[in-house]
Amino acid sequence: MSAYQSFRDHIAQINDLLNVFNILNWDSHTQMPHGGAETRGHQLATIIQIAQERFASDTTARLLDAVEPEVEDDDYYSYRRREVQNTRWAYDIARRIPATLMSRVVGLRPTAEQAWVDAKKHNDFARFAPYLQQAFDYQKQLAEAIGYVDHPYDALLLRYEPEMNVERLRYLFNTMKATLIPLLQKIVARGDVARSDFLYGDYDEGKQREFALGLAKQFGYDLNRGRLDISAHPFEVSFTRNDVRITTRYQRNYLPGALFGVLHETGHAIYEQGASPTLTRTALTTDFLGNYAVAGVSFGAHESQSRLWENQVGRSRAFWQLHFPTLQRTFPDQLANVTADEFYCAVNRVRPSFIRVEADEMTYNFHIMLRVEIEIGLLDGSINVADLPEIWRAKMQEYLGVVPPTDTLGVLQDIHWSMASIGSFCTYTVGNVMSGQWMAAARRDLPTLDSNLSGGNYAPLLAWLTEHVYRHARAYSPNELLIRATGEPLNPDAYLTYISEKYSDLYDIA
Numbered sequence: 167m168s169a170y171q172s173f174r175d176h177i178a179q180i181n182d183l184l185n186v187f188n189i190l191n192w193d194s195h196t197q198m199p200h201g202g203a204e205t206r207g208h209q210l211a212t213i214i215q216i217a218q219e220r221f222a223s224d225t226t227a228r229l230l231d232a233v234e235p236e237v238e239d240d241d242y243y244s245y246r247r248r249e250v251q252n253t254r255w256a257y258d259i260a261r262r263i264p265a266t267l268m269s270r271v272v273g274l275r276p277t278a279e280q281a282w283v284d285a286k287k288h289n290d291f292a293r294f295a296p297y298l299q300q301a302f303d304y305q306k307q308l309a310e311a312i313g314y315v316d317h318p319y320d321a322l323l324l325r326y327e328p329e330m331n332v333e334r335l336r337y338l339f340n341t342m343k344a345t346l347i348p349l350l351q352k353i354v355a356r357g358d359v360a361r362s363d364f365l366y367g368d369y370d371e372g373k374q375r376e377f378a379l380g381l382a383k384q385f386g387y388d389l390n391r392g393r394l395d396i397s398a399h400p401f402e403v404s405f406t407r408n409d410v411r412i413t414t415r416y417q418r419n420y421l422p423g424a425l426f427g428v429l430h431e432t433g434h435a436i437y438e439q440g441a442s443p444t445l446t447r448t449a450l451t452t453d454f455l456g457n458y459a460v461a462g463v464s465f466g467a468h469e470s471q472s473r474l475w476e477n478q479v480g481r482s483r484a485f486w487q488l489h490f491p492t493l494q495r496t497f498p499d500q501l502a503n504v505t506a507d508e509f510y511c512a513v514n515r516v517r518p519s520f521i522r523v524e525a526d527e528m529t530y531n532f533h534i535m536l537r538v539e540i541e542i543g544l545l546d547g548s549i550n551v552a553d554l555p556e557i558w559r560a561k562m563q564e565y566l567g568v569v570p571p572t573d574t575l576g577v578l579q580d581i582h583w584s585m586a587s588i589g590s591f592c593t594y595t596v597g598n599v600m601s602g603q604w605m606a607a608a609r610r611d612l613p614t615l616d617s618n619l620s621g622g623n624y625a626p627l628l629a630w631l632t633e634h635v636y637r638h639a640r641a642y643s644p645n646e647l648l649i650r651a652t653g654e655p656l657n658p659d660a661y662l663t664y665i666s667e668k669y670s671d672l673y674d675i676a
Contacts, residue, residue, distance in 0.1 A: 169232040170246060176229050177253065178447040183217040184459035185405045187272075192411060194276055195397045203276040211273030214457050218265040221454055222257065230254055245442075248641040249449040256454035259324065263311045268457065271304045271586050282584035283398060289574040291555050298583055299551045302544050305588045309545065318545045322589035325455045326465040327596055329645055329656075332542060335592055338599070338658065339535050345662045349669060350528055353516045354567070356673045360511035367500040371416040371424075377496050378414070378428035381489065385475055386628040387412075387432045388439055399581040400427040400523070402434035402472075404460060406446050410438045421497075422513050423524060426476055433475035436628065437462055440636025450639045461639040463647065465590050469597025470604060471631070477527055478605050478664065479627070484620040486510040514672055518566035520575040528669055529566055531598060536561040537580070537591040545588070600648065602661025604631065607652040 187210060194206050220226075233250055240247040278297040285294035309318035320331040379394055397413035404410040412431035417423045441461035445451050451461045462468035479485060490506035501509070516526045522533040540557060543549030549557060558577040559569050570576035582590060608630045609615050618626050634651035645655040669675070 169229070169236045173229045173233040173250070173253075174448060176225065177249075177449045177452060180217055180221050180454075181447045181452045181459050183213055183220070184452060184457060187213045187217070187457065188403050188405050188459055192403045194279075195399075195401065196395045196413060200280065203280040207273045207276040210275065211269040214272040215265050215269040217457065218260065218263070218268045222260045222263070222265065226253075226257055230257065243642070245445065245450060245641050252640060253449045253454070259312055260454055262313065263308065267304065267307055267311065271301075271308065272457070274300060274304065275585055278584040278586070279581065282578065282581060286574050286578040289572045289578070291573045291578060294578065294584070295551055295554075298554075301583060301586045302551065302588065305586065306545060317542070319542050319589060322545070323592070325453075326587075326590045327593050327644070328464065329643060330466075330592065330596065335538060338595070338656075339531075339538075342531060342595070342599075342658055342662065343535075345666060346528065346531065349666060349675075350516070350518075352675050353528065353669060353673050354518070356675065358515065358517075359673055360508055360515065362512035362515055364501055364504050364509075365421050365512055366419055367421070367497075369418055369421045369497060369500060371418055373496050374416055374421065374424050377493060378425050380492075381480070382412075382428055382432040382435075384622065385429070385432050385479075385624050386436050386439075391439055392435055394428065400431050402431045402438070404435075404438040406451070406459070407439050407441045407443065407461065408446070410435045421500075426480065426513070427523070429480040430472040430476040433472035434462075434468055436475070436631075437468060437471045437636050440628075440632040441639040442637045445639045445641075450641050453640070461636075463638075463640045463642065464596075464644050465593035466596030466600060467635070467644045467647065469593050470600030471597075471635070473594070473597050474601040474604055474631075478601055479619060479624070481510075481514055481527070482619070483507070483510050484616070486513070488620065488622050511672060514668075516669065516673070518568050520562070520568060520570040521579055523579075527598075527665060531595045532565040534591055534595045536565055541588055541591065596644075596656065599656060599658045599661045600644070602659075602664050603648055603652045603654070603657065604635070605664070606660040607634075 190206065190210055190213065194203070194210075198206060230250065230253060234254070237244075237247045237250050274297065278294075278301060281294050281297045285291060305322060306318060309321040312321040312324060314321040317332045323330050375394065379389075382394070383389060391408050392410045392412065395411065395413045396415060398415060400412070400414045402410065402412045412428065412435050414424045414427040414431065438461050441451060445461070451459060453460050460468075486509050487506045490509050493509070494501045494504070514526065516528045518529050519525060522530070525533050536558070539561065540549060540554065544551065554577050555573050562576065563569050608627055612618070612626055612630060615626060618624070635647055638647065642650065648655055
């Protein structure tokens, strides 16, 4: 057996363990009874500890030492060479992280999540605060173990967006604020330009599911390798490209929530389903540092797909001119006397609000910025957990001009901190920026793309994204993918142009 095959077999077993972890995690959010949280935490911790110990073992080092000479003459961009390079990079970092620490991080998740659900339900931050404190204590230990030069947050970003750090984030945010803040001020001064009352009504959940899932299938989501379930917070999870699942939550009195939640998670799902079959169970579908079996090269790259399909496609005027008649037939009473253009304006209305996942495109990035600033402060000690509700309200006032009346609508609204996903929030904005670059490049390469989309033919866009992004899985870094497909690294210009043109048109702003 070649050194490469021995290396691949070893990594495949680690990938299998992480897929088992994914399955247990999916079940804990969709099927597991409330009383199973504590023991599920032990199970998840055991799986992660085994996977971590196996990856950070001397066996991995020996296999890497043997395989590196075998692939050193391969093309620089070859999958074989990238498998080995990526594994070496992750191995050198993973060796610094005690397996027992990762076990504690993961073991805390189920009980912390249940505490979060309970705290959110009862609007009682104090019920969640001890678990949040423990989660950040573990993250500080993790940052110290990984190591950093300027800020502990930089170490945590390696697990989600490895080419990003605090300095680059601040530059990106400031660049975006320069365009978004003046535009938002003009929009707020302009006021509502269309009605949106029809978004609130009695919308049957079964019909919501049928319509949204139909759109997901049209985008390219393969239900032979996927399914849609219900969870407290929408998410996507894969157990190889052959089993990629999504969830949403239904609000009977608010139509857009589940609808756009499904489109968002569909973007994630078709990324995973689009990975090359040859990369299944390899280092290029394994996140060794994040402890996930996942094809997406970074969380930002993943979010670029959810935001692209949800917003740049799913919230476009052409999309609703095509699909609104079907939606109207699905809900004839609720949408009587509503036009396609009125629906398009309503689902794109700009309204500074409390809830991130229901935020419009204009204000969404401000929700991300305040969360990132809070995480940075919690990591460097400039913010205390006990002060979070007050700090949250202050930052909402600063960025959006609104103050949540409860912690349920404020600091308790997101599941991420209970999952110890510290450092992941920035990837939503990074994903927004990437989505603008992907779409601009796709339009450049596909002159008939807009007419295809207007006619409901999503196959050309899916094929372009598969060719340039999905099939490569984790072979290339986010900036490498961007440069290969668009000609430049991460750059907010295309996204800011898209936002400015769309909302200037919507709100008739010169």
